[in-house]
Amino acid sequence: HYGYASSNVSPALPLPTAHSTLPAPCHNLQTSTPGIVPPADHPSGYGAALDGGPTGYFLSSGHARPDGAPALESPRIEITSCLGLYHNNNQFFHDVEVEDVLPSSKRSPSTATLSLPSLEAYRDPSCLSPASSLSSRSCNSEASSYESNYSYPYASPQTSPWQSPCVSPKTTDPEEGFPRGLGACTLLGSPRHSPSTSPRASVTEESWLGARSSRPASPCNKRKYSLNGRQPPYSPHHSPTPSPHGSPRVSVTDDSWLGNTTQYTSSAIVAAINALTTDSSLDLGDGVPVKSRKTTLEQPPSVALKVEPVGEDLGSPPPPADFAPEDFSSFQHIRKGGFCDQYLAVPQHPYQWAKPKPLSPASYMSPTLPALDWQLPSHSGPYELRIEVQPKSHHRAHYETEGSRGAVKASAGGHPIVQLHGYLESEPLMLQLFIGTADDRLLRPHAFYQVHRITGKTVSTTSHEAILSNTKVLEIPLLPENSMRAVIDCAGILKLRNSDIELRKGETDIGRKNTRVRLVFRVHVPQPSGRTLSLQVASNPIECSQRSAQELPLVEKQSTDSYPVMGGKKMVLSGHNFLQDSKVIFVEKAPDGHHVWEMEAKTDRDLCKPNSLVVEIPPFRNQRITSPVHVSFYVCNGKRKRSQYQRFTYLPANVNEIIRNDLSSTSTHS
DNA sequence: GGAGGAAAATTG
DNA sequence: CAATTTTCCTCC
Numbered sequence: 001h002y003g004y005a006s007s008n009v010s011p012a013l014p015l016p017t018a019h020s021t022l023p024a025p026c027h028n029l030q031t032s033t034p035g036i037v038p039p040a041d042h043p044s045g046y047g048a049a050l051d052g053g054p055t056g057y058f059l060s061s062g063h064a065r066p067d068g069a070p071a072l073e074s075p076r077i078e079i080t081s082c083l084g085l086y087h088n089n090n091q092f093f094h095d096v097e098v099e100d101v102l103p104s105s106k107r108s109p110s111t112a113t114l115s116l117p118s119l120e121a122y123r124d125p126s127c128l129s130p131a132s133s134l135s136s137r138s139c140n141s142e143a144s145s146y147e148s149n150y151s152y153p154y155a156s157p158q159t160s161p162w163q164s165p166c167v168s169p170k171t172t173d174p175e176e177g178f179p180r181g182l183g184a185c186t187l188l189g190s191p192r193h194s195p196s197t198s199p200r201a202s203v204t205e206e207s208w209l210g211a212r213s214s215r216p217a218s219p220c221n222k223r224k225y226s227l228n229g230r231q232p233p234y235s236p237h238h239s240p241t242p243s244p245h246g247s248p249r250v251s252v253t254d255d256s257w258l259g260n261t262t263q264y265t266s267s268a269i270v271a272a273i274n275a276l277t278t279d280s281s282l283d284l285g286d287g288v289p290v291k292s293r294k295t296t297l298e299q300p301p302s303v304a305l306k307v308e309p310v311g312e313d314l315g316s317p318p319p320p321a322d323f324a325p326e327d328f329s330s331f332q333h334i335r336k337g338g339f340c341d342q343y344l345a346v347p348q349h350p351y352q353w354a355k356p357k358p359l360s361p362a363s364y365m366s367p368t369l370p371a372l373d374w375q376l377p378s379h380s381g382p383y384e385l386r387i388e389v390q391p392k393s394h395h396r397a398h399y400e401t402e403g404s405r406g407a408v409k410a411s412a413g414g415h416p417i418v419q420l421h422g423y424l425e426s427e428p429l430m431l432q433l434f435i436g437t438a439d440d441r442l443l444r445p446h447a448f449y450q451v452h453r454i455t456g457k458t459v460s461t462t463s464h465e466a467i468l469s470n471t472k473v474l475e476i477p478l479l480p481e482n483s484m485r486a487v488i489d490c491a492g493i494l495k496l497r498n499s500d501i502e503l504r505k506g507e508t509d510i511g512r513k514n515t516r517v518r519l520v521f522r523v524h525v526p527q528p529s530g531r532t533l534s535l536q537v538a539s540n541p542i543e544c545s546q547r548s549a550q551e552l553p554l555v556e557k558q559s560t561d562s563y564p565v566m567g568g569k570k571m572v573l574s575g576h577n578f579l580q581d582s583k584v585i586f587v588e589k590a591p592d593g594h595h596v597w598e599m600e601a602k603t604d605r606d607l608c609k610p611n612s613l614v615v616e617i618p619p620f621r622n623q624r625i626t627s628p629v630h631v632s633f634y635v636c637n638g639k640r641k642r643s644q645y646q647r648f649t650y651l652p653a654n655v656n657e658i659i660r661n662d663l664s665s666t667s668t669h670s
Numbered sequence: 671g672g673a674g675g676a677a678a679a680t681t682g
Numbered sequence: 683c684a685a686t687t688t689t690c691c692t693c694c
Binding site: 402495 | 687
Binding site for chain 2: 396398403404405406407454456458498499512546
């Protein structure tokens, strides 16, 4: 309801907290860019969605089930349509989300089952989860773990239908979320659900495949192939468990959709029931599958109940396993509804990780954390989330068809390090990590890449995997005893097939040549007021493709307003394929062409933007020359031989003039 | 498991 | 057809 409604919370549930909190966090987020919050520009319709307010949204989305009641009953159908409708843009499936928000509890079981969420979920979820799950075996485990740990709670309401059946019985698969999707898809008419299981696209693909004529032949076939063969229902790798056919969920889903719940296994049913009962605390959105959420919407009350502000204190149960893609939707609602809301009302989850400590409660606790595509500030008040050690500019992501390619590393060896400054409490917090975009637009989860949890003896940092919306999120504990500092040696990057992702409803981004990502870290700090302060920081861009990493930068333009350029001056090079580790070497020659000297220019990482590089030009040696100085520079990325550098002409309009000026006014050159 | 290379497959 | 993406192979 809430979510739905209003922004979620407010309307239905009077969660005082919610609103109150809103303001601060939300806005803070983008301190720098106020407007951001509701990224107006977001193509995705961000703004609209958000602002629109839940209600409007839904309504508009309408089919989804504007009227409430209907939703419950005919979830899927509506959803489906809705999805299409709403999804316009990738990131937001408001409609879905909304629904999620609703308390699942009330929905009828059948409804729950419906969990339309799958619709959306699938895609994304499928994609994600699949990917993740597929790619990362860990996923399975992880996912499973979640479920196991959190399982019901989250799933419960919304998901419950799905999960319970699926999950509980089966278990583990992280993919479950996906499966649902699959199931949903299937239901929708997608041909085979089962195969789809493959996480990512598989589902989509197949179902879509039918639709798509274009590539069907080769790619599709293969993929399908893979799906079937390799990753049958759930990706083979991942969860063998999953039964071949859609396994529980699918079947369940189908059935449910069909109207049968009969197929649910008793256990599933139980699970579902449990979910309903328990879920309350959790989040609305998160766990709930989209569809279910809708249902939920209808049943506002329950949600509200949950909402109670738990404190953001600690406890933090990890996000529900459910966080499956669908979950994110909930978030979105929230966002949409009221950005702030998220912060506000978040109650804590009673659940905790199975693990050692309950990490930061804050994040998990509230179902209403800011959506992943929200822009958040890296510092606020005494707190600052900072990346102490940046990741290397290159990291070849692995496909689901490959083995892991390891964790992202730091350029100087070791791994990236993130630290939260200004936090003096004794409670540990949870650091969230997901793969974000690195383009010129607002930071948002990258549709074609997912963080991949890496485990093993070489990994010192414990982590948990969760799925928000279609985005996999790695949760890493930030412990006071470690100065709230974490070494990120457990994060790899999984590449999803472009074709799979592009098939998703609402996905507007294209994968081709969209191979740069950023590691995005978030932490949710509980405030005395009961609210939660969310901070976020993104790393430097990371080139994830094998090929692009080998390409040379292409200088298309040199800044002309930063001259003169004698030493210590900065020059901005812009063009294509610049990376954080791009090198620029200046070569100076005497008028007679004699090679005078060459030196690698310093690059200003902090000022680097995508496809541009700020270099500090070293002082020229031949300062006294009065005749033209011949200076050129060479650019390259990563480790390349000198002969492979790309040569460019250094072109100050008038070198002599520059030199004279420099000499007269500066002593820089020596 | 984690790379690095590169062939095979897709795209535009 | 060239650029890119994805799948395979090999090695440590």
